[in-house]
Amino acid sequence: MKIPVLKSRKRRYQLGAAASAVVMASSALMAGVPGAGVAAASAASKYNIVLIPGLTTDPFYITMYAGAKQEAAKLGVNLTWRGATTWSTSLQVPIVNSTLATHPSALLIAPTDTVALYKPMAAFAKAGIPVISVDTTITNQSILTAAISSDNFQGGQAAAQAIAAQAHYKGAVAVINTVKGVSTTDLRQQGFLAQMKKYPHMQVVATEYDNDSATTAESQARALILAHSNLVGIFGTNLFSAQGAGQGVVAAGMKGKVAVAGYDAEPAEIKLLKQGVINILVIQNPAQEGALAVQDAYWALTGHKAKIKKHVLLPNVIATTATADKPNVTKYFYKTQP
Ligand code: T6T
Numbered sequence: 001m002k003i004p005v006l007k008s009r010k011r012r013y014q015l016g017a018a019a020s021a022v023v024m025a026s027s028a029l030m031a032g033v034p035g036a037g038v039a040a041a042s043a044a045s046k047y048n049i050v051l052i053p054g055l056t057t058d059p060f061y062i063t064m065y066a067g068a069k070q071e072a073a074k075l076g077v078n079l080t081w082r083g084a085t086t087w088s089t090s091l092q093v094p095i096v097n098s099t100l101a102t103h104p105s106a107l108l109i110a111p112t113d114t115v116a117l118y119k120p121m122a123a124f125a126k127a128g129i130p131v132i133s134v135d136t137t138i139t140n141q142s143i144l145t146a147a148i149s150s151d152n153f154q155g156g157q158a159a160a161q162a163i164a165a166q167a168h169y170k171g172a173v174a175v176i177n178t179v180k181g182v183s184t185t186d187l188r189q190q191g192f193l194a195q196m197k198k199y200p201h202m203q204v205v206a207t208e209y210d211n212d213s214a215t216t217a218e219s220q221a222r223a224l225i226l227a228h229s230n231l232v233g234i235f236g237t238n239l240f241s242a243q244g245a246g247q248g249v250v251a252a253g254m255k256g257k258v259a260v261a262g263y264d265a266e267p268a269e270i271k272l273l274k275q276g277v278i279n280i281l282v283i284q285n286p287a288q289e290g291a292l293a294v295q296d297a298y299w300a301l302t303g304h305k306a307k308i309k310k311h312v313l314l315p316n317v318i319a320t321t322a323t324a325d326k327p328n329v330t331k332y333f334y335k336t337q338p
Helices: 059-075 089-100 118-126 152-166 183-196 214-227 239-251 267-274 286-301
Strands: 021-023 040-042 048-052 078-081 106-109 131-134 146-150 171-177 202-209 231-236 259-263 280-283 311-314 317-320
Touching: 048 059, 048 089, 048 286, 059 078, 059 286, 089 106, 089 118, 106 118, 106 286, 118 131, 131 286, 146 152, 146 183, 146 286, 152 183, 152 231, 152 259, 152 280, 152 317, 171 183, 171 214, 171 239, 183 202, 183 231, 202 214, 214 231, 214 239, 231 239, 239 259, 239 267, 259 267, 267 280, 286 311
Parallel strands: 048 078, 048 106, 106 131, 131 146, 146 311, 171 202, 171 231, 231 259, 259 280
Antiparallel strands: 040 078, 280 317
């Protein structure tokens, strides 16, 4: 399988500011990983940028934070990361609202819902604070300074192609998705379904939602295998869904019989990929997403708005069992600590 190499966006404006990294105080709002709520900062900086991830305990967002932190240090701006430890709109909304009360210079956010987060995010824009969506986004993007994401539709298509090829283009497949109304995973599912339509001897028999829980995804995978004797593949649309799908296939004794295509690249998934349980992982570049978001915020704050590309879609990297040890793949594996 061809492995696309991620291209880094051309740096159109380079700031010479040197960063002196200091540690900022943590806040009660910040939770999750050890060190969460601790920000890389420059004591001298007048810019306080806040990054609100989908959740703080997910290696995808931890890696994004690491990239954002590095860029913030380079540019000499303060960066704070705060968020809930689980994927939850009802937890994220009050965090966003209370962040506004701290009057940050810019907001970088992975909204947990395409509609529910519009109002809380729009309040920042109304107050003159640049808002950049990173990873996920909202449907009404009029209030955004920029939206940075991976090519999620293409990732879903790649997952479908891999399962179809593994199953010799016939049989039943299922999707295990996270939560409805999330821009990224909705698009991955759409890409998967669109691609599957091209294979006349394949049928999509089910779409499950696991609420971002690997444990739930595992039982859903086992139930799907029991319910559909002709099941040849499962697509887990994110890290937890893929992990659970792989574990479910192992538990059902169907390794090698039911193909698994997954998203992201944290240690449990990589282990399953190397074991041949997961056949393909669509890997993103969250560190680059985080860095670009900080850079865009900086440009917006320093009078260089013209340099901001409003919509950035980063390419994916495909890892298969055969390529799981290749350095041009392993360099994209996610971090578990920022
Ligand atoms: O797949 C990523 C992210 O892109 C998605 O929006 C939510 O799930 C992850 O964080 C992985 O768990």
